[in-house]
Each structure stands twice: as C-alpha cells, then as structure tokens.
Amino acid sequence: MKSFLTALFIGFSILAFGQNALNGTISDHHNKPIESVTVAIPELHRETISDSIGRYIFNDLPNGNFSLTFSSIGYANKTMTISLNQKEATLNITLEETATHMDEMIVSTVFNKVQSQNVMKVEHQSVKQLQQKGATTLVEGLSTIPGVSQISTGTSIGKPVIRGLSGNRVLVYSQGIRMENQQFGEEHGLGMSDAGVESVEVIKGPASLLYGSDALGGVLYFNPEKFAKTNTFSGNFNQKLFSNTRGSNTTLGIKSSSDNWKFLTRGSYSTHADYEIPSGEKVINTRFIEKDYKIGLGYANTYYNSEFRYNYNNLNIGLPEEDITPEHFRTPLYPKQDIDNHMLSLHQKFFLRNSKLEADLGYTYNNRKELEAADEVALHMKLKTASYNVKYYLPKSGNLETILGVQGLHQTNENNGEELLIPDATTNDIGVLLTSNYEWKSHTFQAGIRYDARKINSETHGVIDEEGYFEALDKTFESFNTSLGYKTKLLQNLTLRANIATGFRAPNLAELTSNGVHEGSNRYEIGNADLKNEQNLQTDINLEYGNAHFEFFANGFYNHINDYIFLSPTGNTIDGNDVYDYVQDDAALYGGEIGIHYHPHPLDWLHFVSSFESVTGKKSNGDYLPLIPANKFSNTIRTEFDIQQWFKNGYALLNVDYILNQNNVGSFETKSNDYTLLNLGFGGNVNIGKNKFDLSLNANNLLNKTYIAHLSRLKTDGIPNIGRNVVLGLNFNF
Incomplete structure (x- = not known):
C-alpha cells in the first residue's frame, strides 16, 4: 500500500507543470504607492511585502487558480482569484482606506474562501487579539468569542464549550490534524499552548460533513504560526x-x-x-x-x-x-x-x-x-x-x-x-x-x-x-x-x-x-x-x-x-x-x-x-x-x-x-x-x-x-x- 501511494504521488507530480511569476504594484485611490502591504497566496503558504514603491513579486508559482490576499493596517483587505497559466502575469491593485476589521481567509471549511465569501459563518480570531484581552490560558481567551465558553477547574484546566456542547461533541484541529487527548473527561483540558498558534477558527454547529464523528457540536x-516571508530571518x-x-x-x-x-x-x-x-x-x-x-x-x-x-x-x-x-x-x-x-x-x-x-x-x-x-x-x-x-x-x-x-x-x-x-x-x-x-x-x-x-x-x-x-x-x-x-x-x-x-x-x-x-x-x-x-x-x-x-x-x-x-x-x-x-x-x-x-x-x-x-x-x-x-x-x-x-x-x-x-x-x-x-x-x-x-x-x-x-x-x-x-x-x- 505504501509503495502504491508513493508511485501515485510521483505520477501526479509528473502531470503537474508550470513555472510562473506574478508581480504588480499596490496603490491607494490617489495613485500613491502603499508600502509594507502583506501579499499572500494562502494555498501555497507564500507571502511577501510590498516595497517602497508599492511593488510585489512572486516567482516559481504553479499553474492553477489561487486566492491572492492584500492586507495592511488602515486599508480594507482585498482578495482576488488569479489564474496562473503563463510565464509571467501582472496584477496592479488599489486599496481603499477603512477602519473596518480584516476579511480573513478561512481554512477550516476546505474551499479556502475569505469570510465574506464563505457560506458558513465562521468566527475567526487571531491569538494576538485573544492575548490583548489578558487571558491566562488559550481556552480562557476562546471564551471571549460569542457562543464559546469553558468548563474550568481553576486557572489550569479549561474545556471549550460551543453553544452548550463540549467534550467529544467538539472537535479540535491543530496543525491540520485532529487532536486526541482523552477529551471525554470533565477534568481533561485542551492540552495545547497558544505559543506558536497564529489564529483560531470556530465552526459553531455540526461539521460532520467535513470532519466526521465528534464534530456534532x-x-x-x-x-x-506562519513561516517567515521568502528570503528573510x-x-x-x-x-x-x-x-x-x-x-x-x-x-x-x-x-x-x-x-x-x-x-x-x-x-x-x-x-x-x-x-x-x-x-x-x-x-x-x-x-x-x-x-x-x-x-x-x-x-x-x-x-x-x-x-x-x-x-x-x-x-x-x-x-x-x-x-x-x-x-x-x-x-x-x-x-x-x-x-x-x-x-x-x-x-x-x-x-x-x-x-x-x-x-x-x-x-x-x-x-x-x-x-x-x-x-x-x-x-x-x-x-x-x-x-x-x-x-x-x-x-x-x-x-x-x-x-x-x-x-x-x-x-x-x-x-x-x-x-x-x-x-x-x-x-x-x-x-x-x-x-x-x-x-x-x-x-x-x-x-x-x-x-x-x-x-x-x-x-x-x-x-x-x-x-x-x-x-x-x-x-x-x-x-x-x-x-x-x-x-x-x-x-x-x-x-x-x-x-x-x-x-x-x-x-x-x-x-x-x-x-x-x-x-x-x-x-x-x-x-x-x-x-x-x-x-x-x-x-x-x-x-x-x-x-x-x-x-x-x-x-x-x-x-x-x-x-x-x-x-x-x-x-x-x-x-x-x-x-x-x-x-x-x-x-x-x-x-x-x-x-x-x-x-x-x-x-x-x-x-x-x-x-x-x-x-x-x-x-x-x-x-x-x-x-x-x-x-x-x-x-x-x-x-x-x-x-x-x-x-x-x-x-x-x-x-x-x-x-x-x-x-x-x-x-x-x-x-x-x-x-x-x-x-x-x-x-x-x-x-x-x-x-x-x-x-x-x-x-x-x-x-x-x-x-x-x-x-x-x-x-x-x-x-x-x-x-x-x-x-x-x-x-x-x-
């Protein structure tokens, strides 16, 4: 079975082709370049930052349709879908000034849409936002999200509760895989630290279609945490x-x-x-x-x-x-x-x-x-x-x-x-x-x-x-x-x-x-x-x-x-x-x-x-x-x-x-x-x-x-x- 999967993956890789570049400039509605805009292709785990003249560049991109996100403090997030099928593509972007919150990419619902495009309502919070609320633990921070609370034993043990359901009725994913830690017990906590966690997404309701048993609630x-941007330390x-x-x-x-x-x-x-x-x-x-x-x-x-x-x-x-x-x-x-x-x-x-x-x-x-x-x-x-x-x-x-x-x-x-x-x-x-x-x-x-x-x-x-x-x-x-x-x-x-x-x-x-x-x-x-x-x-x-x-x-x-x-x-x-x-x-x-x-x-x-x-x-x-x-x-x-x-x-x-x-x-x-x-x-x-x-x-x-x-x-x-x-x-x- 193992050798079959290896051969299958190699075969798929041979079918893939394309080596594309993407570049462009980012400006405001006065045509003034915007510096330090984060440009990301979430599906490829690729990020870069616009330079002093608003320019961004990606190299060695595969063929396909990908979401491209632009985010910067003081400007409305922008998400584009780009089709890569040629050697070099140019995409110039204009961002609008705003004080509203960012429109985040949602990973937990498999189609990788930003929240404004998503059919399901998913709560997204960065760990930095939770930490600004002074939470002692990760679960304490989660309980500040509407619809989420915790079963606690002092300050050390916290079990997340989503709309009244907890334990094995709430599934926890980390690093893209399900966490299993004997969560049936009332005194068995989440078992993870907020260190090295970028954000959390909360699906409030049955997600068995995506995740199977234990996602009933x-x-x-x-x-x-994201990797560093290309060629940086x-x-x-x-x-x-x-x-x-x-x-x-x-x-x-x-x-x-x-x-x-x-x-x-x-x-x-x-x-x-x-x-x-x-x-x-x-x-x-x-x-x-x-x-x-x-x-x-x-x-x-x-x-x-x-x-x-x-x-x-x-x-x-x-x-x-x-x-x-x-x-x-x-x-x-x-x-x-x-x-x-x-x-x-x-x-x-x-x-x-x-x-x-x-x-x-x-x-x-x-x-x-x-x-x-x-x-x-x-x-x-x-x-x-x-x-x-x-x-x-x-x-x-x-x-x-x-x-x-x-x-x-x-x-x-x-x-x-x-x-x-x-x-x-x-x-x-x-x-x-x-x-x-x-x-x-x-x-x-x-x-x-x-x-x-x-x-x-x-x-x-x-x-x-x-x-x-x-x-x-x-x-x-x-x-x-x-x-x-x-x-x-x-x-x-x-x-x-x-x-x-x-x-x-x-x-x-x-x-x-x-x-x-x-x-x-x-x-x-x-x-x-x-x-x-x-x-x-x-x-x-x-x-x-x-x-x-x-x-x-x-x-x-x-x-x-x-x-x-x-x-x-x-x-x-x-x-x-x-x-x-x-x-x-x-x-x-x-x-x-x-x-x-x-x-x-x-x-x-x-x-x-x-x-x-x-x-x-x-x-x-x-x-x-x-x-x-x-x-x-x-x-x-x-x-x-x-x-x-x-x-x-x-x-x-x-x-x-x-x-x-x-x-x-x-x-x-x-x-x-x-x-x-x-x-x-x-x-x-x-x-x-x-x-x-x-x-x-x-x-x-x-x-x-x-x-x-x-x-x-x-x-x-x-x-x-x-x-x-x-x-x-x-x-x-x-």
Whole structure:
C-alpha cells in the first residue's frame, strides 16, 4: 500500500507543470504607492511585502487558480482569484482606506474562501487579539468569542464549550490534524499552548460533513504560526507576568525562509502558583507548569508543497482537594496530573494540470498520568492516534468547485496504572465525502454528502459484578450526513447566510464501558454497551450588515439531537457514592448571538463593540440539560491612537461583561447567581531610540468581584473563581 501511494504521488507530480511569476504594484485611490502591504497566496503558504514603491513579486508559482490576499493596517483587505497559466502575469491593485476589521481567509471549511465569501459563518480570531484581552490560558481567551465558553477547574484546566456542547461533541484541529487527548473527561483540558498558534477558527454547529464523528457540536481549528516571508530571518522574545498567580510565561521563537525551504522553531515555559480569590485566600494546588516546544519545516516548488510540524506539550497540573498541606510555591502537589502530548503532522499539496491533491497525515501520542503520591500512579493512559485526510480538488467547471475526500484514523488506548476508567481498546474510522460550491452572481450554494464508519474493539478486564469490570466490545457505528448552505447579498452591505446540516457522534469508551467511581466528580458511573449514535439536525441563520463605520450581526440556531447521551441518577449508592447510568433521550438546544461594532466618523479611533449570547438546552421531557452556559452580555469601548513617533498602534480598552443568573439546570447541578466583571487593557508599539518592543497591560476582574462561574468544576465546593489579575506583556522582535 505504501509503495502504491508513493508511485501515485510521483505520477501526479509528473502531470503537474508550470513555472510562473506574478508581480504588480499596490496603490491607494490617489495613485500613491502603499508600502509594507502583506501579499499572500494562502494555498501555497507564500507571502511577501510590498516595497517602497508599492511593488510585489512572486516567482516559481504553479499553474492553477489561487486566492491572492492584500492586507495592511488602515486599508480594507482585498482578495482576488488569479489564474496562473503563463510565464509571467501582472496584477496592479488599489486599496481603499477603512477602519473596518480584516476579511480573513478561512481554512477550516476546505474551499479556502475569505469570510465574506464563505457560506458558513465562521468566527475567526487571531491569538494576538485573544492575548490583548489578558487571558491566562488559550481556552480562557476562546471564551471571549460569542457562543464559546469553558468548563474550568481553576486557572489550569479549561474545556471549550460551543453553544452548550463540549467534550467529544467538539472537535479540535491543530496543525491540520485532529487532536486526541482523552477529551471525554470533565477534568481533561485542551492540552495545547497558544505559543506558536497564529489564529483560531470556530465552526459553531455540526461539521460532520467535513470532519466526521465528534464534530456534532462544532470545531475549533487552530492555524499554526506562519513561516517567515521568502528570503528573510526573524524572531521574537515574549515575556508575560501575572499578578494573581505570581505567574510567568516566557516564549522564544525564530524562523527563516529561502526561495524553497522554510524553517521555524519555538519554545515556551509557563509557571503559575495557586490562584487567589477576592478574600485573599489561595485555592491550594491550582498551580501548574506548562512546557511547549514546536518545530516546523517546509519545502515548496512549482509542482509540490510540503510542510512538516512537530509539537511537544507537557502539563504538570495540581488538582485541588480538601486537606492538602500547602508547601513549596509553584511545584504542583499531589494529587496531580502529568500529561505529555506529542503531535506530528505532514501536510502535502500536489499541483496538477487543472486540479490539486492535498494529503494531511498525522500522529498524536497522549501520555496521561494521574498521581496520588510520588510512588503511586493511580491512572496512566496512553492514547496513540494515526490519522489521514486526503482531498482531491476536481478541475473547476465554470463557477462550480467540487472536492472528493477520504479520511480516517487508527487509535489504540492502553492502560498502565492501578485504576482503569476505560478499557484497553482499538478504534478505526473511515469516512468518504463529496462536497461542491457554486457561485452565481451574488448567490453562493454549497452542498455535500458523507458516509462514516467507526469500529471499536476492547478487551475484557476485571471480575464480573465488581468495580472496574469491563466486558469486551466489538461495535460498529455508521452514519450518513449531509449539508446544504446558501449565502446571498440582500443589499449591498447586507449578507444573509442559511445552513442546514446533520451531524453525528459515536459513543465514547467511557459512555460504553464505565464501571466505577469517577474521582473528578465523585460519582459511580455505569456505562451502556447498547448506546446508539447521537444524530443531530441543526439549522442556522446568520444576518450581517457592514459599512465603513457600523457593523451588525445576528446568529440564530436550532439544534435537535436524537439519542443524546447523558448521565442519569439511579437513586442507589455504592460505597457512599451516588450511582449514575449513561442513558439516551432526544434533546434540543437553541439560541444564538447578536452584536454590533460602531466606530463613528470622524472619530475613527473610537470603537464600541457589544454582543449578547444565549443558549437553552432541554431533553424531550422538558428537563434541562447540564453544563449549559449562562447568558452573557458583553460591552467593550476601545480607542486607537499614536503618540508622536515613540508609541505607535496604541490602544486602550474597557470591557464590561454581565453574566446572567442560570436557573435552568440539570439534575445534578445547582443554580448560579449573576455577576458583572470589569476589565481594562492598554498596549502598543514602543519606539525609543534603537529600542523597539510591543507592550500590553491588562487588569482583569478589576473590582476584585467574588463570583462562581456556572461551568466551574469547583462550584460544588463553593470555591470562587480568580480575583483581580494584572497581566504585563513585553514582546521583542528581531
């Protein structure tokens, strides 16, 4: 099989041809050249910058149709589709001055459209934008995006929630491959650092057509840091300090690029002590240490583009419990988690005569330990996943684009600790998809169909009728899914998007096999080997209006889930622990997000951003679903300014978040009170003589408000969330 694929790829490469050059000039509407415009061909991972006379040049480009993007601060982003089939092409561009946000290229929806062209509404945020909000962790930053929240355990563990769905219902992609890290557990976090991550794209709704099982509730797609621009060398050193946790985050990265070869590497080290609540008390053993290392190597020529990346992440996380004697300062105490994540990815593109072939190959290794004492490894799970994702882009026919794809994985779970939450098991996935995108005037249609099969085999373990007994599984789960989307311009500045899609999720091993006490929640959980697929149908409506000074959006959704899997109390106890069964019932989630962005003329430096988000989840009998975030009303005033030549691209912001009370709770939850948080931010580029650096200063929960978030796992113990936290960041580019 391996030799066949190699021969196939070589054959495709022989069919490819073309060695093109592209150049042009960039100017404003006064015909004045614009310097330092970033010109990118995202599909080829190629970037350059316009020179002092507005000129840009690309060499050694393959034949085909490609998106070309132009972006610069103070100007509206521009995206063009260019057809390369001759030796040299010239494209001159005029950019319009504007204060609106950039129109970003969306990678997660496979057709690589900018957001304004995309049929699906996808939230795009750069990690720099999230960091400007003073977030301690990556997931904390994600929770500032409307429709996204987090299930947290202190400041160290955060699980993303998209419109009320979390865990295995939200799929995470990084470096172009799916992350697998035992995400079924409530106390199992995201397992990745924001160091070396360029941006995140959030699909809020079923994306099973694109990604298969586990994308029933949505997708978080993390785009890695870009390579350096051609024939350049650059690097940066970043240091952050956190007042509340006495925390520190240090990051160093370098990258270099030639005409064909690209290289980057980045290391990061974070350490945080126990967080402090507004009363001045410390929450013992919420400390953590995170180490992260990334390396990337790329090669591109006229016919072929290849990108290899490796990421190692280590998390040493304390688990707060009663009667822990505080000692040391930052070193996590017992009980704690020690987690290693290894991720390797190989992304390849082959450019053919009028089409292209993409292949993403991935391998992840999650080595998770939970330690009760120095010599006692209570839980030790090794999860190894090899995955592939191959897509063939058929030759474009007029305005019709079509993709054929095949995806799959081979996964093994192995236990080495004294306790078992799930048995040793093997999982095999395969999925086949067909999707098309058609544009006609101001209308765009997108449709697709997909078939998936997941086979799970596990081993028998333990003694019948005793805790820790797992009966062997041999189960296959299948599903057909479809998606239909439509986008149109109702008016020049008014866009309508409507999508209807199905999704599915095969039951995970914990739901199928559990038989014991889950220490994270003190419940005796019993699995059900007869569980069926969760299957959903979701409708989404998105309305967007935008002109030079005012933007508005409204998103509404209704998500019906057949055979929703949840824990139900039996009324029995085993060894003093309440017993819960995994059962199924139909459920529905509905709600949406609405918001505005106003920057009045002539006060283009002033921005007012406001949003409201709401979600309700119910079973078919009218009972509320658990782990549904409270409604949230967020308001931000932001100013942008320069102070002569020594302080450029400055900003100051004031954010007020009002989180409403949550009275719609599940069977093992309690109600939550409302609260208001005030946050401040300030930053910009400092230029003092030859010294240049970026400065950011944030004060989160400025008023030191005592509150307990509804999705905090420490809520049952009455432990408040973090108090006031001042974050200072310095970034030096070289």
